[in-house]
Amino acid sequence: MGRRGPGGRPRRTAQAASHRQENIRRLVSERGYRGSYSTVQRHVREWRLARGAGAGGGYLELEWAPGTAQVDYGNFEAEVAGERLRLKLLVVCLPHSGARYAVAGRSQRAECMCAGLASIFGWVGRAPRELVLDNATEAGRRVRGEVTESHLFSLFRAHYRAGSRYCNPYSGNEKGAVENAVGFLRRNLLVPVPRVGSLAELNALLREGCDRLNASSRARDGRPTPEALSEDLASMLALPSAPFDAVRWVRCRADKRGVVTVDGRGYLAGPAWHSRELLVGVRAETVEVLADRGRRVALLPRAFGDGPAVRNPLSLVPALVARPRAFGESVIRRDMPEGLVRAIDSLDARGRRRVLRAIGRAAAASGFDAACAAAQGVLDGGRVPDDATVDVLARRIASGALGEAGGADLSVYDGFLRGGGDRAC
Structure with missing residues (x-):
């Protein structure tokens, strides 16, 4: 009886059937055989017995070298x-x-x-x-x-x-x-x-x-x-001083939404990269998308099986900065706090562009969530965010400094946010 897998089913049934079909094709093409496969099996069994394969078969005990x-x-x-x-x-x-x-x-x-x-x-x-x-x-x-x-x-x-x-x-x-x-x-x-x-x-x-x-x-x-x-x-051998980067590189063309498909799963590079040929590095846990000259477009978690395209909301920001009116229907709204979404909705196109640009630049150093929290804090203070203010607040949020007792007196930020009008975009 052959080895069986879960549920008592024979293992590698599909592979065995494929081997049988290949053997049959070779018999027909090379020998012109017209009989059944079972006849071939009986002949091979009898041939092995006649040549002593039955007596000399079995398994040899193997000795494995160290290492x-x-x-x-x-x-x-x-x-x-x-x-x-x-x-x-x-x-x-x-x-x-x-x-x-x-x-x-x-x-x-x-x-x-x-x-x-x-x-x-x-x-x-x-x-x-x-x-x-x-x-x-x-x-x-x-x-x-x-x-x-x-x-x-x-x-x-x-x-x-x-x-x-x-x-x-x-x-x-x-x-x-x-x-x-x-x-x-x-x-x-x-x-x-x-x-x-x-x-x-x-x-x-x-x-x-x-x-x-x-x-x-x-x-x-x-x-x-x-x-x-x-x-x-x-x-055994000493380990190399440098780790091995287990990455498989493939070239993909992004679709009209800026999505590249690898191993049957979509990854969002961003609308700005639509219809472009991109280089995709596939690792066990991440997928890295590069443009020309090795510029990183997106770094996304690896996904397996069927499902929606994997995306990083930050990759949508450049396209929204260029077309701020599209924010009302963008999927990025799902990734932002509700208060921030309502505040951005209340702004005109120029104000939306300024907020989104500040979030995108601050997120590069502090992460998307910290940048959104910083932008919302500035908006709650009654001012349209600018790049420098959002970046400073986002870095403090990401480092945890805003939650530390005995830290800097943050009331200075309130005074700063209340002062002066907005600079030109």
Whole structure:
């Protein structure tokens, strides 16, 4: 009986069917075969038995050199910030000592895998001399003995000076240690379903659990894992002084709203960048949009699955400064305090432009929320905000200075806001 996944369903059914179809196509195109696939299966089984494959089959016991790591993925579920998520468990096992390490992520795309491996290497304090993976990962593929690695993973390996070897995903014995580790860690650390406030909290729990299990485990030769782990560490490589930036760069053309689409999800660069070709850097947790000469257009959180375009309200400000009358229907209103929205609505086009420009410039240093709070404070004082005043107040709000007891006497700001008329825009 083959290995089965959740619910008793056979694993990798789709991949197996694809292999069968490919074999059938080759038989037809190369040999002109017209029979059934089951006839071929019976012939292969009888051929193997006749040549002694039945007697000489089975699995050989493998001995793994210190410093070698096996890598694999598993699936699990967790409740993160009240939302039930299907997550990926990246597991690294050192088969010589039996030490196991795991991190959770949203995807197993190349940038997520490299970021996860870099996190584990930093945790261990050394980098493996060789990584053993299978063709199911996004690191690379071995087809008829020839390996083709992804560009990002090749850069990752070069950064850490690690070698790589790829196994057949259907030959679990080639990296059985890590396949066993995936199930072991799920049963011992992820049952019942974890409930955490963030992915960082979940990974902290996984790290604590792995360290605890490694301290009480034993290597295959019976020695305590910590004792055998010292041999692994002695054979592993020192970490580079600079961290690896696990980023996948793609070129995208923004649509008429200034939205670029990466991996099926939209990210708002801003209306000012509509119909432009932009360079997008995709990382495990962020998406960075660059224009010509490397100018950063937007830095947005990474999103997975279907959903609305991910946006940063600050990216809308330049277009609203140019067209202040559009503020009445802009989605940026949802990101501002209600009092600030009402105050801006009461202004003419010139006043709106001045407020929005001051918010945009102050937000670059202090953040959008602090800039909005500063602009609202100035408006509540009876004055249309200017760049300098909003910037000073936003910096104090962002630093927490406005809430500190015994701080500066802020009544001076009230006097400043009441004085003089507005300067020309």
